[in-house]
Amino acid sequence: MISSQHHLIREPFQGGKWLVFGLVLLLGVPTYYLACSFVDLRMVRWQGIATVVAANIILLVPLVLTGHPGARYGIAFPVLARSSFGIKGLHIPTLLGALVGCGWYGMESWICGEAIFILLPKFLKQSSPSNVMARYVYD
Numbered sequence: 001m002i003s004s005q006h007h008l009i010r011e012p013f014q015g016g017k018w019l020v021f022g023l024v025l026l027l028g029v030p031t032y033y034l035a036c037s038f039v040d041l042r043m044v045r046w047q048g049i050a051t052v053v054a055a056n057i058i059l060l061v062p063l064v065l066t067g068h069p070g071a072r073y074g075i076a077f078p079v080l081a082r083s084s085f086g087i088k089g090l091h092i093p094t095l096l097g098a099l100v101g102c103g104w105y106g107m108e109s110w111i112c113g114e115a116i117f118i119l120l121p122k123f124l125k126q127s128s129p130s131n132v133m134a135r136y137v138y139d
Helices: 016-027 029-040 045-073 077-089 091-119 122-126 129-138
Strands: none
Touching: 029 045, 029 091, 045 077, 077 091
């Protein structure tokens, strides 16, 4: 008999994923961007870096606690969430995760768009649609 919920089957433990996850949290572009924005707001460099490291540690604690049943007992997160919140209540953590994902995507898109704009040649920046419209409005 084949289960219709094949996505709930336990995966074998791979310890390297945790190392990569920690490195992504500490070495991502938004981490550096946030630390630099703290320095731009007149924080000392070590204070900005310490704030980002503390935020990552605070974030890492619930993530590890949520992933512990899956790593230790093979319980997938959807099963754990169903047992904690019920079938209808499962929508709350799902929507919260989707909201965080939308915010993260927006932040990444903004940073990448800003980087692309910085790398564009000067003549393309001056001919952007916003500058063309500003010339007609203010002239």
